[in-house]
Amino acid sequence: MRERIAHELDVLARQSQFRALEIPKGINLCSNDYLGLASDPRLHQALLESINRVHQVGSTGSRLLSGNSSEWETIEREFAEFAGTDAALCFGSGYAANIGLLSSLLKPGDIVFSDALNHASLIDGIRLSGAEKVIYPHRDLRFLETALRARSGRPGASVIVTESVFSMEGDVAPIRDLLALAKANNAALVVDEAHATGVCGPHGRGIAAEEGAEREVLATVHTCGKALASAGAFVCGDVALRDYLVNRARTFLFSTALPPYLAGQIRAALEIVRGADTERSHLRELASNLRTKLKEEGIDCGTSSTHIIPVLLGSNERALHVAGELQRGGFAAKAIRPPTVPRGTARIRVSLTSKISIEQVCQLARAISAACQTFQTASAGAVHV
Numbered sequence: 239m240r241e242r243i244a245h246e247l248d249v250l251a252r253q254s255q256f257r258a259l260e261i262p263k264g265i266n267l268c269s270n271d272y273l274g275l276a277s278d279p280r281l282h283q284a285l286l287e288s289i290n291r292v293h294q295v296g297s298t299g300s301r302l303l304s305g306n307s308s309e310w311e312t313i314e315r316e317f318a319e320f321a322g323t324d325a326a327l328c329f330g331s332g333y334a335a336n337i338g339l340l341s342s343l344l345k346p347g348d349i350v351f352s353d354a355l356n357h358a359s360l361i362d363g364i365r366l367s368g369a370e371k372v373i374y375p376h377r378d379l380r381f382l383e384t385a386l387r388a389r390s391g392r393p394g395a396s397v398i399v400t401e402s403v404f405s406m407e408g409d410v411a412p413i414r415d416l417l418a419l420a421k422a423n424n425a426a427l428v429v430d431e432a433h434a435t436g437v438c439g440p441h442g443r444g445i446a447a448e449e450g451a452e453r454e455v456l457a458t459v460h461t462c463g464k465a466l467a468s469a470g471a472f473v474c475g476d477v478a479l480r481d482y483l484v485n486r487a488r489t490f491l492f493s494t495a496l497p498p499y500l501a502g503q504i505r506a507a508l509e510i511v512r513g514a515d516t517e518r519s520h521l522r523e524l525a526s527n528l529r530t531k532l533k534e535e536g537i538d539c540g541t542s543s544t545h546i547i548p549v550l551l552g553s554n555e556r557a558l559h560v561a562g563e564l565q566r567g568g569f570a571a572k573a574i575r576p577p578t579v580p581r582g583t584a585r586i587r588v589s590l591t592s593k594i595s596i597e598q599v600c601q602l603a604r605a606i607s608a609a610c611q612t613f614q615t616a617s618a619g620a621v622h623v
């Protein structure tokens with residue numbers, strides 16, 4: 239086994255795909271702390287107060303054994319209200335929520351229609367379920383409609399699964415159209431709001447809420463580790479869905495509950511986020527500015543329409559070069575490479591935070607453009623060697 243590990247690490251290094259842990263330095267462009275709440279003193283204070291309030295700092299077990307507490311029961315009701323649903327259930331992370339939800343909902347004999355760019359946690363949940371899967375090209379409604387029709391009338395349940403704001407593209411799923419297709423074809427819709435929670439929709443309630451669809455979809459998944467600067471995730475839906483997950487979702491059943499004091503931090507984050515319209519509009523302005531500037535420099539930022547802006551660079555080497563140059567220039571930026579993104583679409587994923595200024599965004603656009611040019615020069619040189 240050790241030889242295999244060494245061999246695979248060697249292959250990764252030769253393909254420019256070896257990753258090492260680093261501590262980000264400089265202006266952070268690779269965090270999901272979209273509203274800068276991770277260092278917000280109000281959140282710090284809320285956590286301290288919550289720790290002082292709770293009787294136990296550890297949850298001591300799974301929710302079905304000793305790990306349940308009034309903190310979690312209450313924050314679940316509050317989160318459901320935020321999401322616009324009747325109920326919500328907390329999981330240890332977004333990863334656990336998606337795996338638990340999809341692997342328990344879907345069974346062999348069911349069919350799941352999954353956007354080609356869905357996050358690994360959705361993909362893994364689908365794989366674990368044993369359901370038949372149809373991967374539809376990213377946001378391709380025509381393909382999806384044909385695929386749904388081709389399978390209509392077959393036994394088994396049909397479920398469409400999508401992110402709302404796509405984590406690597408920064409574009410938005412057409413939730414209303416997906417819902418219409420789902421309804422016409424007797425399918426359910428599951429929406430992962432990880433990158434929309436706190437940032438998109440009325441009071442940061444997500445894209446399903448923006449479309450008035452939060453009660454029509456079967457489930458929305460809101461994660462707390464990104465704009466809410468906390469941890470955990472909530473699957474939001476009706477009471478029956480919550481009861482079902484309590485009984486069937488293995489990542490809920492067989493995992494220790496998060497510590498009860500975290501509920502206090504999540505509550506404070508929800509309150510801050512509800513009132514963060516100014517930060518959200520600044521974030522939109524930053525994003526639109528950066529897209530305009532990059533386009534002026536002839537840099538491809540795909541179909542982004544949100545705070546996540548991919549700088550599409552193609553090869554791993556080019557992405558690594560640009561990331562390195564940005565880091566030297568004082569920006570914490572990372573090269574995102576396959577398998578996280580499709581082959582040939584290596585990129586810098588710029589995730590903006592409302593804490594940065596328009597000037598910094600202009601500086602960033604200039605630095606990206608300069609880094610792309612030095613790569614061209616360096617590779618042209620290499621050809622002649």
Ligand SMILES: Cc1ncc(COP(=O)(O)O)c(C=O)c1O
Nearest residue numbers: 331332333357359405432461463
């Ligand atoms: C779309 C999406 N869903 C789910 C997750 C997982 O959430 P968590 O980090 O809370 O496990 C992520 C994390 O990056 C994500 O991007």
